[in-house]
Amino acid sequence: MSADSKDVWVYLQRDGGRLSEDSLEVLAAGRKVADKLAQKVVGVILGEGVDGLAAEAVQFGADAVLYIDSPELGTYLNLRYIDAIFSLVKERRPYAFLFAANELGKDIAARIAYRAATGLATDNVLLEVDDYTNPALGEFKNLLIQIRPDFGTRLARIYTPRHRPQMATVRPGNFAPLPPDKKRKGKLERVEFQGGEYPARVRGVTELPPPALDLAGADVVISLGLGILKDGSGKPRDPREAYRLADDLRKAFESRYRVRGVIGASRALVYAEVKELQGLISKANQVGQTGTTVSPKVYVALGISGALQHRVGMQRSGKIVAVNTDPDAPIFRIAHYPIVGDLYEEVPKLIASITGGTAGAN
DSSP states (O other): OOTTOOOOEEEEOETTTEEEEEHHHHHHHHHHHHHHHHOEEEEEEEEEHHHHHHHHHHHTTTTTEEEEGGGGGSSSSSSHHHHHHHHHHHHOOOOOOEEESSSHHHHHHHHHHHHHTOOEEEEEEEEEEEEETTTTEEEEEEEEEEEEEESSSEEEEEEEOOOSSSEEEEOOSSSOOOOOOOOOEEEEEEOOOOOOSSSSSOOOOEEEEEEEEOTTSSSEEEOOOOGGOOOTTBOOOOHHHHHHHHHHHHHHHHHHHHEEEEEEEOOOOOOHTTTTTTTTTGGGGGSSSSBBOOSSSEEEEESSSHHHHHHTTTTTTTEEEEEETTTTTTTTOOOOEEEEEEEHHHHHHHHHHHOOOTTTTO
C-alpha cells in the first residue's frame, strides 16, 4: 500500500457534447467519499475535444480534472485508453478510483485494477468511509467500504485494505448528481498523450439505435411480478389482463400528468417466461440488480414481493406504490403507499382516482 496515495479519482465519459448522466452520478459518489476523507475529487477524461467537458466536471463537483485531448482518442480503443490512464495512476497514485458500472467503465476498471495489482469491487450501490480491523492484517483507518448486492437478500461489504488505489464501479441510478454550480472553481490540467503503436485498428464505428424501452429515463415505472398469475383468493388469472391494467394505469398517468411511463417487470417474472406474456415482457423490462436501476418520480409494484435484488434497482424512486396480497411482503418496507389487496381489484381503483372515473371503467 502506498503511503502517499491521495485523492478520489472519477473516470468521466461523454454523451454527445456533455458528460454522461452516469458520470455525474459517480462524481456525486466521489464527492461523498472525498469529503469524508478530506481529500479532493479529481475527474479523468480522455477523448477528442473534451476541454469543455473538463470545465463541466468542475461545476458538478470535481476539484480538479486531468484530461487528455487528442485525435488519437477520438474513437475508443481500449489498449490505447488503458495505457494512457494507467500511466497517470502510476505517476500520481490516487487513493481511490471510481467508474460507472456500464460497458465502458467495466472494461477500463478491470484492466486498470489488473495492471495496478489492486482490488476491484463492481456494481456498488453504496460507498462508505470507515475504519476496518482484520485480526490477521491489523487496523486500517479511513478505508473506502464498497457495498454491493450479494446473492439472495444480502448486501456485501467489500474491504480492500492493503492496496491503492481502491477501485470500484458504481451502479447507475444509486447516486443523484449534484446540482451544477457555475461559480465553482477547479484546476484543469491537460496531459499530453504519449501514444504508442497498437496492432489493433478501428476500421469504422456504427451507432446502434436507442433501445425501444427506456426504463432508466421514465417518469413513471409500473412493474409486474409473479403475483399477477393469481388473484387475491389464489385463483389463476390470465397475466395479459394484469399487463392491460398496468398499461391502462400508465396511460392514465401520462394523460393526467403529462409524464412518460413504461412497463417494468421483476426478474422472477422475466425468467418465468410466461407464454401469455411473450412479446410483452422481456429482459428489456427487468428492473433490479441484474436488470435496470430506475429512479422515476413514481414506481408502482404490482404483485412483486420485493426481494433485495429488486429493491436495490428501484429504491431511489420518488414515490413507491406497492400492491400485494401479502402484508409481510418485503416491498412494503420501502413503499410510501402500501396497498394490501388484490391487484385486479386495486389497480382499477388507482386508475379511477387518476382519471376521475369509476373503478373498473376502461
